[in-house]
Amino acid sequence: xxxxxxxxxxxxxxxxxxxxxxxxPKLGGGKGGGTITGSAGGESSQNKNSKLxxxxxxxxxxxxxxxxxxxxxxxxxxxxxxxxSTIPVIRLMIQQSNCFVxxxxxxxxKAMQAExxxxxxxxxxxxxxxGKGQMVxxxxxxxxxxxxxxxxxxxxxLLGGLVGIVIGTFQKNEAATTMLLIDNRxxxxxxxxxxxxxxxxxxLLGGLFGGxxxxxxxxxxxxxxxxxxxxxxxxxxxxxxxxLKNYKAQQVKGxxxxxxxxxxxx
Numbered sequence: 001x002x003x004x005x006x007x008x009x010x011x012x013x014x015x016x017x018x019x020x021x022x023x024x025p026k027l028g029g030g031k032g033g034g035t036i037t038g039s040a041g042g043e044s045s046q047n048k049n050s051k052l053x054x055x056x057x058x059x060x061x062x063x064x065x066x067x068x069x070x071x072x073x074x075x076x077x078x079x080x081x082x083x084x085s086t087i088p089v090i091r092l093m094i095q096q097s098n099c100f101v102x103x104x105x106x107x108x109x110k111a112m113q114a115e116x117x118x119x120x121x122x123x124x125x126x127x128x129x130x131g132k133g134q135m136v137x138x139x140x141x142x143x144x145x146x147x148x149x150x151x152x153x154x155x156x157x158l159l160g161g162l163v164g165i166v167i168g169t170f171q172k173n174e175a176a177t178t179m180l181l182i183d184n185r186x187x188x189x190x191x192x193x194x195x196x197x198x199x200x201x202x203x204l205l206g207g208l209f210g211g212x213x214x215x216x217x218x219x220x221x222x223x224x225x226x227x228x229x230x231x232x233x234x235x236x237x238x239x240x241x242x243x244l245k246n247y248k249a250q251q252v253k254g255x256x257x258x259x260x261x262x263x264x265x266x
Contacts, residue, residue: 035230040095048096052234053241055099060139062100062181064090072145080225086144089230093237094142099244103138140181140190144236146229147176147194173225174198175232179240188256191243195235197228 038047043058064087067073076083087106094100104112119130174196181191253261 035227036089036093036096036234038092038096040092043098045096045098049234051238052093052097053099053238054097055241055245058101059099059244060101061103061136062094062140062142063103063105063138064094064142064144065105067143067145070145072147075148076146080229083226083229086146086229086233090142090144090233090237093234097237097241099241100140100142101136103136105138138184141184143180143182144233145178145180146232147178148174172198173228175225175228177229177232177236179233179236181240181244186256190247191240193236193240193243195232195237195239197231197235199228199231 036049036052038045038049040046040048066085066087091102095102115124116130118124119128124130175198176194176196179191179193179195180189182188183190252258
């Protein structure tokens with residue numbers, strides 16, 4: 001049996017038993033897969049994806065910055081209008097990995113500043129302890145972006161025998177994402193990584209068990225595009241962590257930012 005028919009057979013068996021009709025996203029397109037789930041509290045986590053890279057030693061503090069002024073954001077929102085910011089799931093991923101401590105620099109900063117304003121106005125209770133010098137600096141900035149997210153490839157087939165189901169269509173969903181890590185003190189890029197993920201959606205035509213039950217082509221919800229993008233970010237992050245575990249600073253003779261080695265002459 002061909003690989004295509006094996007995929008179709010497995011999905012059909014699953015759909016008849018439980019109604020599922022999409023394969024799980026695969027980080028990097030390899031075996032296994034899944035998305036980012038569970039929770040994190042400090043360095044502890046619950047129900048995290050077992051394929052997420054982790055660190056035994058935290059590397060520093062980080063903030064996540066989603067640059068919505070770049071072209072990728074408008075393309076991302078056009079193709080996935082129901083998806084929101086990429087930041088929450090990336091922050092969960094980072095904390096579950098224990099590679100960085102996350103500091104808030106997003107919308108919640110307004111609430112933090114409001115509490116400080118209350119203290120400065122004298123409205124806070126004595127001992128509230130919102131004085132100066134308590135904010136933790138961000139050593140690094142993580143910048144995510146979506147390179148592309150597409151539905152690619154399609155086809156159809158027929159399984160005969162006792163099942164008697166006609167496969168209408170199946171599509172491969174793919175996404176590729178990038179993560180950049182910047183040192184906030186120097187502005188130097190510390191690391192860059194690209195990841196990808198894919199899965200398959202199936203649409204059924206015809207009837208189950210020789211036509212006894214009608215199934216429309218649009219009768220099953222497709223795997224949300226967000227799962228593919230999340231899995232791709234997890235793959236990007238895993239690639240980055242692998243490099244950071246073997247990190248060695250780049251050296252420029254004479255020092256960074258002092259003219260470089262590519263002399264242009266006088």
